[in-house]
Amino acid sequence: MNKNVKPPETRPAGRGRNVTIKDLAAALGLSITTISRALNGYSDVGEKTRKRIAEAARQMGYRPNRNAQRLVTRRTHNIAWVQSDNDRKFVDPHFVEVMAGVLRGARAGNYDVVLTSDTPEHELAVYDRYVNDNSVDGFIIDLPREGDPRISYLLDVGRPFVVHGRNARAGEYGWVDIDNYGNFYNLTRLMLANGHRHIALVNGDEHFTYALYRRRGAVDALIDGGLGPANLKVLNSLHPMGDAGFKLTSLALADPRVTAILYSSTIMAVEGHSAIVRQGGDRQLAIATMDDELHYLDLSPFAGQFSFVRSSLREAGAGLIGELIRQCEQGGPGQGHLIPSSFHLAQGMDGAVLNEPMPENRR
Template identity: 30%
Template sequence: MSLKAIAKQLGLSVTTVSRALNGYDDVSQETKARVEAEAQRRGYRPNTFARRLKMGKIDAVGLVFPIHPVPLNNSVFMDMVGEISRELAQYEVDLLLIADDDNADQHGFMRMVQGRRVDALIVAHTLDNDPRLQQLQSAGFPFLALGRSQLSQPYAWFDFDNFAGTFSATNHLISLGHERIALLGENNYQAFITQRRSGYLEALSKHQLSTDYLRAVPPTRRAGYKAVQELMALPSPPTAIITDCNSHGDGAAMALQHMGLLTGEKRVSLVVYDGLPVDSIVETDVAAVIQSTREGVGKQISSMVLGLISGQPVESLQVLWQPEFTPGVTVNPPA
């Protein structure tokens, strides 16, 4: 089905029909609606490749993620990726996953930039001083950072207040009378990890409590399980535990459950960032720091990256969301 047939049916020129389907501003909304309705009725789909060449757009966005640690093992990250992809697909924009090796001489995503294979990049798991973002900013290429970093010029970013999440959770435990509070934190220097660690440490410092129960562990169930076993074997074990990701949070919950400490008279309070994974075998309603829904995050990020592609100022594309604390049944005064 050609543009000519649509133009003839509506009494419009082929040029007007083409510009209406491609979203040009010089075509009225009424005319666009008529053209789109007729195109849909006829099952017309434009030649995507030709349209991309004409408009200088690729209709693809790359999502850059680090190889180490492996975020594809994280259900929260993968749920978010799925929602971003679904939202962008509604605008006929494809999402490409680009693995990036920090130890490589050259970042693989720069091939996408230099070959103009994507319209913009989403950069996940940022660092406080992130060479990827610095390189993209120097190249003048549009990007949306998932996390804040230190850059010389303004840039688009979306983030959660990770500091506030652990700070509020730790303060809540302290208000219940806990003094020996452990944090199982990921053993890397990505920005969201350091921010969560800082929130925990700041709350302890404010009340002059010991930081001896801080542990840096890999983001795995096994590491969380073993860390809790070791903590509970101490002469003065913690009375409360916070984990900064749900993978080792699940391991921590399993360890406490196996030791009879997740519930009951000798229970140890537990707070898991992002909540337990959906496939967890632990059925107890564990306390959590929740970062909105994956659907909400996907819509927000997709909207921002589409705005970036359309030329919105980066200063208007800077969004910080606040996490929420849900107490569940695993936050109680010390046993």
């Protein structure tokens, strides 16, 4: 036991009252002001004293009073994440993966996440309420759109926020994303290099930039390959993606020219595989899909059959909360963070083209 901390009789027992700064001050023989400034990270407290106070706080079970801290630091340690009121969104495995990363990162950083929802037409009122009552330190935005009013509002009021994804104003705020454009540019280029000329893209909802940029990447790869948009059959699901794979794959297969299918989600790819099996026949199809590393989905039966471009949504969630905490605690402008992706090819696919740099005008 640290000899500088008074014996246990000075500490509350069991379910008694919480340990306070006053208790720490009495146990250590220091002023309440010194204890408070050390626990709140002020630089005028020496490192040796700071460590002594931190160890005593740990031994005595001290937990900071958030309301008292808020008065001193003007920070709440609360993060708001406002969702559109969509029953399907809350059971979407993609959302769950991001949320797992966010919650673990928030716990490690000693922040709480305030998760709420409202209808799209009332979402901005929720942001406005949180800003005006100063009940949160920052915001997470997901599923950005071009001209997104949430981004415009938070830029105008100057509050910390981070976006899962990007739009045309990405240079003005913090974000975490994958290279949606580049990944689907390269998947399309892979199919072209392996002899496929008519490709179906089973995509997400193009109201959101992730899906919009994926289609643009595929179209540009076709153009750079001497073909054109007519060689890409685009089939869009509503958000969230998940239960449209069978139907949209059936529509893709209705075009006998299609020999390759790109999917925006492994959920749709797995459902689409059922449509391919049901159709039967001798048709040889190349399948490639975005793989967000959904923990509940076992893709081992499709190893060697599908080509995958993999990137972890859980890692993206951790990156979101990490960037937002950095903004809240250090200040300064938001920063962009690109989560890496890796390609894993089906048997028989020649991936040499993936080693070639993307043309400069497509970066």
